[in-house]
Every structure is written in structure tokens, then in C-alpha cells.
Amino acid sequence: MPLGTLDRDPPPFFRQGPSALSRLAICSALALLLMVGDGRFKVMQPLRLVLATVVYPVQWLVLQPVQWVEGFSDYVTTVTSAHRDVERAQSQLLQQSLRAARVEQLELENKRLRDLLALGARLTVHYQSAQVLFDAADPFTRKVVVDRGAMQQVKLGSPVVDELGVVGQVTRVYPLSSEVTLLTDRDHAIPVLNVRTGARGVAFGDNSVHAEAMELRYMAANADVAEGDLLTTSGVDGVYPVGLPVARIEKIERKVDAAFARIYCTPIAKTAGAEHVLILDPMSVEEKQP
Template sequence: MALDSIDRSPPPFFRQGLSALSKLVLFGLLSLLLMSADHRLGLSGPIRSAISVVLSPVQWLALLPSRGASALEAYLKGVDEARDAAHQYQIRTIAQAQRLQQAEQLLHENQQLRELLELRNDTPGPTKAVQVLYETADPYSRSVVIDKGQLSGIAPGSAVMDVAGVVGQVTRVYPFSSEVTLLTDRDQSIPVINARTGQRFIAFGDPVTLAGSLELRFVPASADLQMDDLLTTSGVDGIYPAGLHVGRIQTIDRRIDTAFAKVHARPMAIHRGRHMLVLSPVSEWPERPAKVEPTPRPRKAAAGPAKAASSAGGTP
């Protein structure tokens, strides 16, 4: 008899087992029994505690990726918020710094205007307040352009000054603007006087030495000059009124091989501010009172002829 012909399957009774309905009823009754016993006797409490203790590490490991992702998302969000806040604070800081600088500039300009107003009251002759527009682009000339011209009464040759002293001279006049050549220009010269000693000199512009200065030429080596001596306008040129500050002695070079000293002065009013005063030419100022000439004395009669006549008449 062949082995493969033997029926190895269980008998029909054991192979069939419980039906689905019987299983449903059985497990339903068992569930109700367990729930009732747990409700009355509390049998499942220790079991739940033991199961929770066993499953706690598993739950922690299962929640770890989600917690890490949440923490990373919160960190990145915080970084973005901090970056945006820092950017906003930087913008506000720059704006506040700009407003502060503008306020300081306005305060400085107001102070300059007050000083110019006081100077205008103390300056002899008519003056006009002007403002610097820009510096000329000519590299061989030291000059600036002001906001008033011929229509405002600006005349060529007018002296320009600020609260520190002489700035320069009006050299070109246009209808709405004028060009002012600074004292440090190589073509400018101004007669000055040493306020300490009363010596007179001629100061020439020197744009190269000491980044822009005044050179006193033909100064005798024995001249009484000291460092920081104040130089003022002498008023002998008919352009600048006397007594305006020009500069201070900065360098004195007395050489043995020459009879003249090399002297440079530091201008007191170059590139200090935007507001200046234009003085009318001295020729337009009220004329000085004429000098009263002394009355000529009467001439005495010649003594020689009188004596000769008397001697002639008395001779027999």
C-alpha cells in the first residue's frame, strides 16, 4: 500500500471546530465576565501597572522621534524669529543713529547761525548770509560755490568770512550763485598783520604744504615771530576790513644760508561749516570823514627889504 494514499487529515469533528457564532458568543461572555470581575474586585489594576511599567521605555522610545522633530522645529522657528527681531532692531538702530546725527548736525548748524548772527551785528558794513552748495571739481583750484549771486547783490571781490575768520574772496558771480576762492588757493594773497607785534606781511595760498596753509613770503630771518601768533587782516588792500582773523603761525624755518625765513600759517576758517557771511567791498562802505586841514598861517613880511628901506631912508 502506497504511503501517499494514506489520509493524514484529522477527523471531520476535530477539523471543523467551533463555528464563528459560537466563538463570538463565547468570547463576548468571557469579556463581560472579566469586566464584571474587574469592576467588582479590581483584579486588573496590578496587571495594568505591570504592563505600563514594562511598556514605559517602549513608549518613550516610540515618542522620541516625534519629540526630537518638535524640538528641532521649535529651535528653527526660534532662530528665525530671533534673526528677524535682530534685523528689525538693526534697522531701528540705524534709523535712530541717522536721526541722532541729523539732530546733532541741525544743532551744530543752529549754533553756527547764532554765532554768525552775533558776528553780523559786530561786523562793520553790510553783510549777506550765504550757504555753501558744493566744492568745485577743479583739482587746481581751491574754491566753493555759494547759493547767492548777482541778483542777491553779491559783487566780485567781496570778502567772505565765518565765525572763525576770513574764508576767502568772491571771484566769480553768476545770477543765482557765486564762486568763492579760498585763502589756500595758490593764486590768492592777503595782507596780514601780527596781532602781537604789529608787523605787516603778505600771506599767499599754499595748497600743497601742510594739506593747505598760508605762506608768509619775504619775511626777514630776524623778524619777531612766535608759534601760534595770531594773524589778522591789515585792511590796507581795500578788500578785507581790518581786524579779521586769518590764521596762526604754524611753522618757522630760519635758515643760515638765506636772509628770509620760511613761515607757514594755519588758516582759521577753512572747511569749518556751511554758513558764511559775504561782506560788501570796502569801496561800497560809507566814506570816512574827510580830514580837516589846518588853516594856513599868514605869511610874515620879508624882513630884508624893510631893513634895507629903513637904512636907505636914514642915510643923509
């Protein structure tokens, strides 16, 4: 067919369709109509419900990984926070336990100090307080070192007492400290008086039974001595004031073929655990003073 015979006119309206501007105006009017109808008459509500129902499984599947990640993150955060809380609680519990133990120790120490002050008020001799620093290095003796010495006018032979009774005697004096031989030392002896009978005797340190023991020696086998008798200082040595508690009779062994009874005693004072003591001037020194 020759080119000149081709139709150069555009196709009719029904074959070309509406223009783009016409379609935009129609869609805009339809959209506006639907918005007004949905806003006033809820005409799209059924369709919205159907679409929400159909789309929900897809939404649920899509959200599962996100929820798993969030759940795992929350679990890790919760576990970490729980561990921190447990560690904090344990730390607080430990601190409170230490504080409670410290308070209990301070209460016991205050009680002992008050008892020492009460004892000092009853004494008629000069005294000074001292703190036990440590036990002597020799394991075969029963001695301790206190924080008072020659510079504090501590005298050799001075009696040492706690709130319960006699602890021992100063046997060595240094410039800033002193060595105290305890009642239970095997080389220590102290004159005593049986409060119940008035009989005098001498008590020695004795480690044959146990570490904190004494023996009342040179008492006749038929002497009037009973378990539980209280022994106090007799004052005949001119060192200890009269009437300080020393020991209590624990056990008596009497043998027919022996001239003397074996009498075991237990110290009244805490010779093994004393922390604060009073150092008394010897009675002979008090008597020399005008």
C-alpha cells in the same frame, strides 16, 4: 447507517453552552461589578500598574519618532526665529548708528550756525548767509561755489567768513551762485596785521608745504615775528573789516644771505570744510552808502 436513524434533536445544554444573550448579560454584570469594585475599592489598581509598567517601553519606542520630528521642527523654528531676531537687531543697530551720526552732525552744524549768528551780531557791515555747494572743478585752485549770486545782491570782491575767521573772497558772481577764492589759493593775497607787534604785511596762499597753508611774504629777515602770532585783517585794502582772524604763524625760516624771512601760516577758518559762511559787503561799498 440509514438516514432515518440520525438524531435530530439539539445537543444538551452543557455541550452547546450558554446562548449569546446569556453571555452578554453575564459579561455586562461582570463589567458593572468590576467598575463598581474598582471605583470604590480600587481592585484593578495593581493590575493597572503592572500593565502600565509593561506597556511603557512600547509607548516610549512608539513616541520617539514623534518626539524627534517635533524636536527637529522646534529646532528649525528656533533657528529661523533667531536669524530673524539677529537681522532685526542688526537693522535696528544700523538705523540707530545712522541716527546717532546724523544727530552728531546736526549738533555740530547747529553749533557752527550759532557761532555764525554770534559773529554776525558783532559785525558792523551788511552781511548775508550762504551755503557752500561744492568745490570748483579746477584741481589747481582752491575755490568753492556758494548758493548766493547777483540776484541776492552779492558783490564782486565781497569778503567771506565763517565762525572762526576769514575764508576767502568772492571773485566771480553768477545770477544764482558765486565763486569764492579761498585764502589758501596761490593767487590770493590779503593784507594782515600782527596782533602782538602791530606790524602790517601781506599773506598769500601757498601750496608748497601742504594744501591748507599760507605764507607771510616781504617781511624782513630780522622782523619781530614769532611762531604762534595771530594775524588779523588790517583793513587797509578797504575790503575786509578790521580785526577778523586770518591765520596763525606756524613756522619761520631765517637765512643770513636772504633779505626776507620765509614765514608759513595756517588759516584760522576751516577753508577745507566750511559748509555755512557769511558774505560781507566790502568796506568800500559800506562807506559809499549814506
